[in-house]
Every structure is written in structure tokens, then in C-alpha cells.
Amino acid sequence: QKEVEQDPGPLSVPEGAIVSLNCTYSNSAFQYFMWYRQYSRKGPELLMYTYSSGNKEDGRFTAQVDKSSKYISLFIRDSQPSDSATYLCAMSASGNTDKLIFGTGTRLQVFP
Amino acid sequence: DARVTQTPRDKVTEMGQEVTMRCQPILGHNTVFWYRQTMMQGLELLAYFRNRAPLDDSGMPKDRFSAEMPDATLATLKIQPSEPRDSAVYFCASGQGVYTQYFGPGTRLTVL
Numbered sequence: 001q002k003e004v005e006q007d008p009g010p011l012s013v014p015e016g017a018i019v020s021l022n023c024t025y026s027n028s029a030f031q032y033f034m035w036y037r038q039y040s041r042k043g044p045e046l047l048m049y050t051y052s053s054g055n056k057e058d059g060r061f062t063a064q065v066d067k068s069s070k071y072i073s074l075f076i077r078d079s080q081p082s083d084s085a086t087y088l089c090a091m092s093a094s095g096n097t098d099k100l101i102f103g104t105g106t107r108l109q110v111f112p
Numbered sequence: 113d114a115r116v117t118q119t120p121r122d123k124v125t126e127m128g129q130e131v132t133m134r135c136q137p138i139l140g141h142n143t144v145f146w147y148r149q150t151m152m153q154g155l156e157l158l159a160y161f162r163n164r165a166p167l168d169d170s171g172m173p174k175d176r177f178s179a180e181m182p183d184a185t186l187a188t189l190k191i192q193p194s195e196p197r198d199s200a201v202y203f204c205a206s207g208q209g210v211y212t213q214y215f216g217p218g219t220r221l222t223v224l
Binding site: 041042043044045046088099100102103104105 | 116153154155156157160168203205212213214215216217218220
């Protein structure tokens with residue numbers, strides 16, 4: 001079993017829908033949680049990050065962390081075709097190490 | 113707009129040949145990472161350096177892979193001899209901490 005599990009999708013939604021992307025993890029030491037977005041034939045780019053539990057909002061994006069359930073989510077409101085990409089979650093146990101453990105990514109398609 | 117650059121972008125080679133991939137990290141970043149991405153395994157960390165010193169290469173097949181940073185502006189990943197199972201996209205990333213990993217565009221390697 002992998003340390004970080006992520007549904008590969010694909011997830012197909014109409015423009016304007018609310019999208020929920022999720023990851024589960026097994027290592028209770030994880031404290032830093034990130035979401036990356038990867039467009040086709042591009043490198044991943046950091047979208048959002050959170051430390052420990054709680055919510056963080058940035059425009060149309062909201063990241064949630066539930067450490068008790070070992071579950072993190074990324075919500076996208078008013079989804080746009082430009083949001084079509086693969087979304088990867090990533091986690092780290094400590095700020096003293098740069099090592100990230102990535103999920104395999106969820107492919108999202110937003111159709112007009 | 114500072115970016116991580118990688119060469120070549122695409123590489124097709126035959127089994128048994130040597131492959132060298134190069135990365136120029138963002139100026140001032142002290143940490144450099146090499147990742148491999150496949151559909152099945154997702155993003156896997158192969159090795160990383162801090163201030164040019166190798167910190168962790170546990171994700172790398174030691175018998176055929178090697179990673180070096182001859183200077184602060186160049187990181188290399190070499191595969192010798194290459195095998196079909198090495199076919200993947202190889203990403204270099206640079207950063208200054210767990211939140212700040214900036215990825216290059218990747219090298220798409222195909223070993224026939």
C-alpha cells in the first residue's frame with residue numbers, strides 16, 4: 001500500500017461546477033500538505049499548501065486537511081476549462097526535510 | 113521570470129545506450145531534486161542535493177543511475193546502460209524549502 005493514495009480519475013465536470021479532489025495517507029507524521037497542478041507535457045506547479053489541520057482559501061480554491069482522518073481535499077469553485085489538468089497532492093513529515101511524497105494525481109477535465 | 117530548465121526535452125534511445133539529462137536550477141536555490149514520473153507509479157523522488165551535496169539517493173537504482181552537481185548551475189542525471197523500463201518523464205526541481213519546489217518542463221525518455 002502506498003503512503004499517499006489518490007483516485008486517478010479522470011473526473012469530467014461541466015464548466016461552473018464545484019470540484020472535489022481528495023487524497024488519503026497513512027503516515028501520521030505528515031504535517032505539510034500541498035497541491036500541485038500539472039498541465040499536459042508540463043512540470044507540476046505549486047497551487048496551494050497548508051500546515052497541519054484546517055482550511056486555506058485562495059480565490060476559487062480551498063484546501064482542507066483532516067489529520068484525524070488522514071484525509072486532504074482540494075475544492076475548486078466555479079470550475080473553468082482552464083482548470084483542466086492533473087492535480088497531485090504532496091506531503092512532508094517535517095519542515096526540516098525537503099522530501100515530498102506525491103499522490104499519483106487526479107486528471108480533471110472541465111468541459112464548456 | 114526565473115525558471116528551471118532541462119535538456120533535452122525528448123530523448124529516444126536504444127537499450128544499452130547511455131543517457132544524460134541536464135538541469136539548470138533557479139539561481140539562488142540551494143536544493144535540487146530529480147524525479148521520475150510514470151503512469152503507474154506517479155512522481156518518484158530519485159535523488160536530491162542541498163548546496164551541491166547529495167543528501168538522499170535512495171530512490172535511485174544504484175547500478176545504472178548516477179546524479180551529480182558539478183557546479184551550482186548544473187545538475188546531471190545519467191543512466192548507463194539504459195533499459196526499456198527506464199522510459200518515463202524525468203523532472204528536475206529546485207527550491208529553498210518544503211514549500212518551494214519549482215519544477216522544470218521534464219525530459220521525456222523512451223528506451224526502445
